[in-house]
Amino acid sequence: MQEVLTHLLHAQAIDQRLSVLQRRLESLPVETAERQASLSALEVELEQAIHERKTCLARANELENQVLTREVRIDRLEKQAVESRDPAAAQVARHESGELRKANSTDQEEALEALERAEALEKDRQKEEEAVNAARENLEGFQAQADQDAKDLQAEVDSLRLQIDKELDAVGSQRRGVFETLAKRYPGKAVVSLKGDSCGGCGTRLVMNDQVRVKAMKSIIRCPSCTRVLIPAEVLSAVADAAEEAS
Ligand SMILES: [Zn+2]
Known part of the structure; x- marks a missing residue:
């Protein structure tokens, strides 16, 4: 009977090693998914920086066009103010051109800010691109290693299963059944x-x-x-x- 108990203990010890290996095997796809998720998050940040930079440049361009359009109008109004014989009309033209100059100064300031922001975003974009590339390389490296590890672990798992089989074959099918039921309920x-x-x-x-x-x-x-x-x-x-x- 001591021999039977020894076989059961061996099977139990192998089963413990088996469950460690199985946990490691199961953790591999989880780790891959985690790395994939952090890569995706970085890619989203990169896309956002690119998109925001484009928006800033478009806004600066739009403001500059408005400024140019107003400058044409300002020239015309100032000419009117100089050439007009009607002092009231000259006054109105000068007032309007003054307002347009104020609007231009505000827009030029905003356009400058948008360009500065676009420049900062370009630096962010470069950094984020590097981070994305590094994360992608990391993921690819991990995946290649994980595939190999999974193969090795699976081979080891298969071999341990055979060893457990051998130990349990030696105790007879009834005791084997008892052990397997208990091992499921109380692993190890x-x-x-x-x-x-x-x-x-x-x-x-x-x-x-x-x-x-x-x-x-x-x-x-x-x-x-x-x-x-x-x-x-x-x-x-x-x-x-x-x-x-x-x-
Ligand atoms: Zn008990």
């Missing part, structure tokens, strides 16, 4: 030691007769509460020590 903790007089899994105290039967190892004894397989503590540590020496 299907077989536990008797701690003092209690189950090492759930802490339930065992009656004396069950404690004696666990220690005798004549059959598989399960905790009356959590149904885990119980073994003497020294057997568990001996198997763990042997596994450590072997690795």
Whole structure:
């Protein structure tokens, strides 16, 4: 019976390694997706900088055209003011040209600000473009490595599954079924030691007769509460020590 329990413990140890590898395997696509998301966010920022710069340049252009149109009108009004024989009409023309000059000065200021903003955005754009390229390279590098890692991990997972199969083949199909059910419910903790007089899994105290039967190892004894397989503590540590020496 000790041999059966040893096989179960080996299967359990392999199963623990298996679940670590499986978690790593599952984390790879998650990490790829995270990198993809940060690349997409950078691409959006870059697009925004490009779009905003275009808007600024268009606004500056529009303002400059307005200024030019007003300048033509100002020239005409000033000519009228000089040439007019009607002082009231000359006054009106001068007043209008004065207003147009004010409007031009405001627009020129705004156009200058828009151009300065476009210049700053051009610098941002260059920086963001570099960031996008770096993130893209990072993603591509990670993906290539992740594909290789996934292949290696999968091969290791397959090999561990075969090893578990071998261990469990040795205990018979009924015990195998019990172990597999327990392993699903308590990953890595299907077989536990008797701690003092209690189950090492759930802490339930065992009656004396069950404690004696666990220690005798004549059959598989399960905790009356959590149904885990119980073994003497020294057997568990001996198997763990042997596994450590072997690795
Ligand atoms: Zn228990």
